Amino acid sequence: MKVLVYPHAMGLGGSQLNAVELAGAVRDLGHQVTVISEPGPLVQRVVDLGLEHLELPSERRRPSPTTVRRLRSLIDERGFEVVHGYEWPPGVEAYFATRRRRDVAATCTVMSMSVAPFLPADLSLAVGTAQIRRSVLEQRFRRRAGRSRHSGGGFDPGLVNLLEPPVDLVANRPGHPTDVFRAQHGLDDPADAHLLDLVVVCRLVPELKLEGVLTAVDVVGDLARELPLRLVVVGDGPARGQVEARAADANERAGRRAVVLTGALDDPRAAYAAASITLGMGGSALRSLAFGQPLIVQGEDGFFELLTPESSRTFLHQGWYGLGGDGAAALERILRDLAADEARRRDLGDFGLKLVTERFSLGGAALLQEAIYLDALERAAGGSRPRVEAVRTISGVVAYKVRRRYKRLRGTVAADDFNQLKERGNQR
Incomplete structure (x- = not known):
């Protein structure tokens, strides 16, 4: 043809x-x-x-x-x-x-x-x-x-x-090099080696995604004094100024660089590979699964839900998105759970990789x-x-x-x- x-x-x-x-x-x-x-x-x-x-x-x-x-x-x-x-x-x-x-x-x-x-x-x-x-x-x-x-x-x-x-499982897979990405954006300080990076890759636009990104900035800013969390926002767009302002407030509350904005990347694979936990919706959420890390699915009106074997049935039906939820409280609960349990993070990452390999190649x-x-x-x-x-x-x-x-x-x-x-x- x-x-x-x-x-x-x-x-x-x-x-x-x-x-x-x-x-x-x-x-x-x-x-x-x-x-x-x-x-x-x-x-x-x-x-x-x-x-x-x-x-x-x-x-x-x-x-x-x-x-x-x-x-x-x-x-x-x-x-x-x-x-x-x-x-x-x-x-x-x-x-x-x-x-x-x-x-x-x-x-x-x-x-x-x-x-x-x-x-x-x-x-x-x-x-x-x-x-x-x-x-x-x-x-x-x-x-x-x-x-x-x-x-x-x-x-x-x-x-x-x-x-x-x-998802292209040849181009997107665990083990993709991250050294250059980490060095370019100041994520490679040995003193920060213990930090868990929550990575979101998205366009910074007022519609659809901004609400969830701003909520994540606020939540990480509030938790950063207590938990080893860092939010890495990969993307650009007309709402970047809003995100930067909110990130500055979050970093001031945290007393450290808890939120990092990298700008847009033509090839975001290194960002996905550098993540300890990913946050996303739609195709970005699916692509992140190919790197073997746990996924928090973001939607609108306060929707945040962790991908698990139980919740996967919902996402396979309705898509990698949702409407309505507890907002910041839900995201905080999920992050506390993941930060405290390395074995659970590993198991959920393995589950997501298996799912994307078997169904979304x-x-x-x-x-x-x-x-x-x-x-x-x-x-x-x-x-x-x-x-x-x-x-x-x-x-x-x-x-x-x-x-x-x-x-x-x-x-x-x-x-x-x-x-x-x-x-x-x-x-x-």
Whole structure:
């Protein structure tokens, strides 16, 4: 197959990193894979994997008729058989670039915590958790039940696939070198050798993650006089000033450098490997498991929960995230427990490594992705694509854009409801 992979962005982030790594793994199965995207740090990762990269302009509407025309011309010129968009705007563009063709299929992967309801029901879709898949199927079933059986469209559960975020277990594994990372950020003082490093790797943005990071800063600052804890925050973004200010207060209370901000790292593997305990959500949480350390899953509204054999069932269903909890009190309880019990830390690290190895390997995900592509091609060749889905999608996108513009005019936050484009600050 000739596959064109289209990530929604190329800044450091879980969805786009999955897109690039999975593109390389599918190529390794014997397919021709090209990546098309705007510029960004992850373009170098594409190059390092030996994949061809085609560039889109950063300043463009999302979704855009111009991008759809560009995709169509590439299909004609290069013979692409599959166009794979990550998150909803590339997914919509891939759909309209291919919908009049029976020799080309579009697929879409959504790794966000919700799926835009206006995505076409006849678009091959992959989502990251069983809970989200069930939600999409229920939504589409209700929509189908409320529609006249003569109005077109269809409800096909086989079009909604579960593809959990994969982890490259060759690149991410215990024993990754940490000496340079520790030296660069002042973490290698022999006097601090007894400290347990709680490491979080994330974008420092107001949405989704900031609440948990600030709570962690406060909790470690309060516990640092009593327990050998140090928080290492790896990342950058518009909320960095808030985190720095809170960290300064925490360090003053602790009487030592209990919270360290490293800034963003193009390759955060050394940070994960240097951790005694990791804190994270989504793809970052999964990637951290590959380094064999215990994981605290962070969510919103005070959610913190330790990954254990018992709690793993929840995360395997709903994803590596949660809503609601005891906030600082919950995190303090978890950290006290882990700090006091080295054997428990070791056992939980071993459990997490076994879990990610058995269920989230990149090689296994590539085989599943290949099957999704083949199924999408078979469907494209064998059936018509109802016009009602195209019309409904256009109407849904227009309505969504109008609502966002109205919110901006009223001065309310216009964060994207469905994906991490909200972190990039260049939406239209």
